[in-house]
Structure formats: C-alpha cells, structure tokens
Amino acid sequence: SSRGNQPEAPDPDGDGDPRFKPCRDEGLTTGEAEELLREWGKNELAEKVVPKWLIVLRLLTGPMPMMLWAALVIEGIIGNFADMGILLGIQLINAAISFYETTKAADAVAALKASLKPKATVKRNGEWLDMDAVNVVPGDLVLLAAGSAIPADCFVNHGEIEVDQSAMTGESLPVKFKRGDLTKMGSTVTRGETEGTVQSTGSNTFF
Structure with missing residues (x-):
C-alpha cells in the first residue's frame, strides 16, 4: 500500500523490533480507534473479483x-x-x-x-471486547491466546507464546515469540497467552 506502515517508534526497553512500542494498558479509546479506522481502513485484504x-x-x-x-x-x-x-x-x-x-x-x-468471519479480543476504553477482526486498527491492544488466530501483524507485549505460522512461511513446527517480536496476521497461537500491540492491518500486513 502507498500509505506504508505505522510511524516507527523507539522501544524504551530496547527489546525486539525498533518499531515496538506497547499500547497503554487501557488500550485505545473509541474516538482514537474510529480515527485510525478512517485513516487506515478496515483490517481486510482486497479480493480480486472476476467480472x-x-x-x-x-x-x-x-x-x-x-x-x-x-x-x-x-x-x-x-x-x-x-x-x-x-x-x-x-x-x-x-x-x-x-x-x-x-x-x-x-x-x-x-x-x-x-x-467464518474472524473475531478478535480487543481492549477499548479500558475494557476487553470481542469484535470482528476487520475493525482492529494499528495501535490496538489485543489478546493473543492459545487457539486464537492472530488478527493483524502484532508485537508481543510481554511473556512468550508459540505460534503456528506454517500458512505464511511453510515452517512445520510452532515458533516461539517473546516481548518485542512481531507475529503475523493469519497465524495461530498454539501455546501461551499474552497481550499484543497491533503494528499493521489489512494490505499493510506481511500476509
């Protein structure tokens, strides 16, 4: 996409990707999320429809x-x-x-x-909400738990999880992700639970 990725921000703790900046504990406000949704669009990939x-x-x-x-x-x-x-x-x-x-x-x-529209657990206004993954925006605080699909490209905020990303990379075994690592949209958490900060959505993701 011509809009590129979210603006880079330094990680104050020096962990992982230099763009990693954890979302605040209460997550985004409704107003912030609506503004980001207008700026970046829905979290979905463009489909090629044959006339x-x-x-x-x-x-x-x-x-x-x-x-x-x-x-x-x-x-x-x-x-x-x-x-x-x-x-x-x-x-x-x-x-x-x-x-x-x-x-x-x-x-x-x-x-x-x-x-089969995917769902995501997102923290907005300090409360966890289940919503359609298409409404996730960059900067959102999301729950990454075993058995759930990763709704967008997300940084791991803390702890460690194992992720099956064979659909994107062809790797047969789950991969461990720790604080500051970037997980990919469309992969699945197989073990562990943590919070993640959305880095990219829709056509700006690795997928």
Missing part, C-alpha cells in the same frame, strides 16, 4: 471451445447448417453449465467466508 462477462469470455475462448468454433466455421463454409446448429447448441450449453458451476462455487466460498 461475470470475463468468465463467459474465458469459457467461450478456451482450447475446446475454439475447436468447436473452428468446426462451426467449416460446417458453415460447406453449407452443412444442420450440423452447424448442433455444434452451436453444444457450445452454448457447455458454456452455460460451466458458468453456472463456476459462479455457484464462488458464491458458496463467499458465503462460507462470511460465516
């Missing part, structure tokens, strides 16, 4: 459809219009069936993603 007209075009110009179009032209040239009509019908029926299956699968995936 339906492009899906149809691809279905009609693939290797097999192109062979059928060639056969159609040949049948038309030799005046065999009955076979030409049959081939045209086959072409359109195949495209219609493939279009239905493609769009149905995409709709099913979208519905599944909506039903």
